[in-house]
Amino acid sequence: MTRFADALAAIVGRENLFEQGAIDDRYRHSMGRKYVGAPAYVARPGNTAEISAILRAANDARVPVTALGGGTGVVGGATALPGGLVLSLERMRRIEEVDSNSLTMIAESGVTIQAAHEAAEAQQLFFPLDLGARGTATIGGAIGTNAGGNRVIRWGMMRDMVLGLEAVLADGSVVSALGKAVKDNAGYNWKHLLIGSEGTLGIVTRAVLRLRPRPLTTATALLAIDSFESVVSVLRHLEAALPGTLSAFEVMWDNFYELVTRANAAKRDRPLPLGHRHYVLVESLGSDPVADPGRFEAVLGEILSKGWAADAVIAQSPRDSERLWAVREDLMEPLSALWPMFAFDVSMPLTAMPQFVDRASAGIRAAFPDATILIYGHLGDGNLHLVTKVGRADEEAEHIVDSAVYDVVGELGGSISAEHGVGLMKREFLSRTRSPAEIQMMRRIKSALDPNGILNPDKIFSPLT
Numbered sequence: 001m002t003r004f005a006d007a008l009a010a011i012v013g014r015e016n017l018f019e020q021g022a023i024d025d026r027y028r029h030s031m032g033r034k035y036v037g038a039p040a041y042v043a044r045p046g047n048t049a050e051i052s053a054i055l056r057a058a059n060d061a062r063v064p065v066t067a068l069g070g071g072t073g074v075v076g077g078a079t080a081l082p083g084g085l086v087l088s089l090e091r092m093r094r095i096e097e098v099d100s101n102s103l104t105m106i107a108e109s110g111v112t113i114q115a116a117h118e119a120a121e122a123q124q125l126f127f128p129l130d131l132g133a134r135g136t137a138t139i140g141g142a143i144g145t146n147a148g149g150n151r152v153i154r155w156g157m158m159r160d161m162v163l164g165l166e167a168v169l170a171d172g173s174v175v176s177a178l179g180k181a182v183k184d185n186a187g188y189n190w191k192h193l194l195i196g197s198e199g200t201l202g203i204v205t206r207a208v209l210r211l212r213p214r215p216l217t218t219a220t221a222l223l224a225i226d227s228f229e230s231v232v233s234v235l236r237h238l239e240a241a242l243p244g245t246l247s248a249f250e251v252m253w254d255n256f257y258e259l260v261t262r263a264n265a266a267k268r269d270r271p272l273p274l275g276h277r278h279y280v281l282v283e284s285l286g287s288d289p290v291a292d293p294g295r296f297e298a299v300l301g302e303i304l305s306k307g308w309a310a311d312a313v314i315a316q317s318p319r320d321s322e323r324l325w326a327v328r329e330d331l332m333e334p335l336s337a338l339w340p341m342f343a344f345d346v347s348m349p350l351t352a353m354p355q356f357v358d359r360a361s362a363g364i365r366a367a368f369p370d371a372t373i374l375i376y377g378h379l380g381d382g383n384l385h386l387v388t389k390v391g392r393a394d395e396e397a398e399h400i401v402d403s404a405v406y407d408v409v410g411e412l413g414g415s416i417s418a419e420h421g422v423g424l425m426k427r428e429f430l431s432r433t434r435s436p437a438e439i440q441m442m443r444r445i446k447s448a449l450d451p452n453g454i455l456n457p458d459k460i461f462s463p464l465t
């Protein structure tokens, strides 16, 4: 054992420390297995004090530290540097409090999103963050990436759900502000600096999460829409006609819908026939069991009668609703058939989306005429996902495809990352949608908080920028 390993073992106990060959694959591989880390150590601390002691030791020994939550991040953010330490939050899964008066939950960072849902539900409350990886993704990972997901249109991103935060900085100092107030303008809001910083500025240990009253009604529908203009009209109409209850507006382009419903045909029927340009999953969560269902049906009726949607199916039961959601969420198997593929998570003004789809697709097909290109996304938040299989997976092909997509995103005033972060995957393209002055400011913040560069040092910034 090295002296550093001895120090780690003294902090977390030998049973919570793994080294070199004894490190399980789940600590090395990221989602999609594209990035393979080469950590020399994995430590599984049990509390904030242990994380503080670990970071002090790592800072002294200049060992890079990468926080690992559920490992569902898709940009290689939790991939450890060779010789580095993976700090796994898997033992920090306590929900310390659900306060039904303040509408708050205090959770350790290793708590899964689903466990947070269930703890809130047990008190007739609701934690709105929701995404497909809910069973594995953690509160710490969601804070690290400022995760978005399905209900941003109504409740915002993770940033909007964190009232208080506790974190350990690179030198081991603990910053804790576990307040429950919505308003707090006392000086710099350091909490928001850490949210979305991908483990590069501090390790999140605990958070005060904002809860909401549990919705009493759920209405879900799938619409078939034949033009992008009508998609926008439908969105604006729903926002106006269902004020405060519209909770999801997920759009799937035709070939995405076809691929997913075909691949999952043995599991469930296709809810609407093929042949339309867009399929939109709409959800409204309300509080009036008497009026809400009729109101939802009436609004969909208006949308059909105005000719914006060509067809629609409304869920008649929770099971129906799950089956509609599965069209959008049961993606892993269908998309794995496209492997090796390149996946993008970008944002832009709604009105720029048709241009983005046309220009990015043309750019990809100029190099790879037979490319398969699928598009879907959280359209109500200006967020599109593009997935493409071009028949090659080498670095040159990846660079061509990345450039085709990110150049257009930059020109249309968008962002290279809507909700997944930058990690290793996008760092070369950060300058497409961030100015030199912004990147310089980010670097200054990084070096002020982590002067020895031990916290996830190779993420977000390219060595070349």
Ligand SMILES: Cc1cc2nc3c(=O)[nH]c(=O)nc-3n(C[C@H](O)[C@H](O)[C@H](O)COP(=O)(O)OP(=O)(O)OC[C@H]3O[C@@H](n4cnc5c(N)ncnc54)[C@H](O)[C@@H]3O)c2cc1C
Residues within 6 Å of the ligand: 031, 066, 067, 068, 069, 070, 071, 072, 073, 074, 076, 077, 078, 089, 109, 130, 131, 132, 133, 136, 137, 138, 139, 140, 141, 142, 143, 144, 145, 146, 147, 148, 149, 150, 198, 199, 200, 202, 203, 204, 205, 332, 419, 420, 423, 456
């Ligand atoms: C099927 C599927 C669907 C998804 N859908 C969505 C979606 O709709 N919206 C969305 O935003 N994302 C989505 N994701 C991506 C992913 O689930 C989220 O980014 C999630 O927040 C990551 O959580 P995690 O615990 O797995 O984090 P990890 O993958 O373990 O880590 C992600 C990043 O956060 C850092 N980190 C982890 N824990 C901490 C901590 N305690 N302190 C500081 N930094 C930390 C890591 O170092 C890394 O940089 C999806 C992923 C999958 C596989």
